[in-house]
Amino acid sequence: MPHPETTADIDAAALASIAERKAALRARLLARRRAIPAEAAEAAARAVRDGLMRATMPPPGAVVAGYWPIRGELDPRPSLHALAARGHVLALPRTPPPGAAPRLTFHVWDGTAGSLAPGPFATRHPPGTAPAVTPDWLLVPLVGFDRTGARLGYGGGYYDRCLRPASGGPAPVAIGLAYACQEVGADDGGLPVAPHDVRLRAIVTERTLIQPVAGDP
Ligand SMILES: Nc1nc2c(c(=O)[nH]1)N(C=O)[C@@H](CNc1ccc(C(=O)N[C@@H](CCC(=O)O)C(=O)O)cc1)CN2
Numbered sequence: 001m002p003h004p005e006t007t008a009d010i011d012a013a014a015l016a017s018i019a020e021r022k023a024a025l026r027a028r029l030l031a032r033r034r035a036i037p038a039e040a041a042e043a044a045a046r047a048v049r050d051g052l053m054r055a056t057m058p059p060p061g062a063v064v065a066g067y068w069p070i071r072g073e074l075d076p077r078p079s080l081h082a083l084a085a086r087g088h089v090l091a092l093p094r095t096p097p098p099g100a101a102p103r104l105t106f107h108v109w110d111g112t113a114g115s116l117a118p119g120p121f122a123t124r125h126p127p128g129t130a131p132a133v134t135p136d137w138l139l140v141p142l143v144g145f146d147r148t149g150a151r152l153g154y155g156g157g158y159y160d161r162c163l164r165p166a167s168g169g170p171a172p173v174a175i176g177l178a179y180a181c182q183e184v185g186a187d188d189g190g191l192p193v194a195p196h197d198v199r200l201r202a203i204v205t206e207r208t209l210i211q212p213v214a215g216d217p
């Protein structure tokens, strides 16, 4: 039998090609984000807050997790402060040390910078003593996104893992926050999607609210 090819071989090759395309897109999209001037970034963070508050509200009592912005990410703090003012409990992820399993845990956050400790990869996170919570809603940082709700992060697979909880509990509602320039258009072929990738319920940018239709490929 010449060149027997198993399904596993084909899958491995396809996965490698997806990872390669993601890496190339990541470099392009990160460069675009780095070029955004500070005032434009601040205005965008406020516009995202306004868009989020107008269009997609978590149900009363929902615990909402955000992130502490790094590497020029869209600043979610105006959004998080507005949600706290509406009575939502806020949470932030704690990042495990490099080399440990890439599992995020979420802990209550009082919304102040002073209560945070330095974490891996220049993140800041609540101390391990902060009460752990299971967020109902997650505001997710993005390197890139497309109109189907596919997302691209730094490549660690951290968010993909927590958007699909292993425990069988309900998955959190994931809302991506991003600059409009982080969109990968259909003319670029959209974002490559691997089987582990979990789609976003909505993406809020300074220009638009994108709500992919459930069931879209
Ligand atoms: N603001 C924010 N917080 C977050 C994330 C995030 O994407 N953004 N995470 C999302 O997962 C988790 C932390 N995971 C991260 C994984 C990689 C890198 C990163 O910058 N990687 C660099 C290498 C940095 C280094 O090695 O020192 C890179 O990929 O080039 C950052 C955060 C939880 N907290």
Ligand SMILES: Nc1ncnc2c1ncn2[C@@H]1O[C@H](COP(=O)(O)OP(=O)(O)OP(=O)(O)O)[C@@H](O)[C@H]1O
Pocket: 022, 151, 152, 153, 154, 155, 156, 157, 158, 159, 160, 161, 164, 194, 196, 197
């Ligand atoms: N649920 C999962 N189970 C097993 N492996 C996973 C899972 N999610 C992601 N991975 C692995 O993690 C690696 C990075 O995935 P990917 O490139 O999609 O990360 P990302 O979405 O860019 O990053 P992040 O989720 O940290 O923002 C891949 O090698 C992938 O195989």
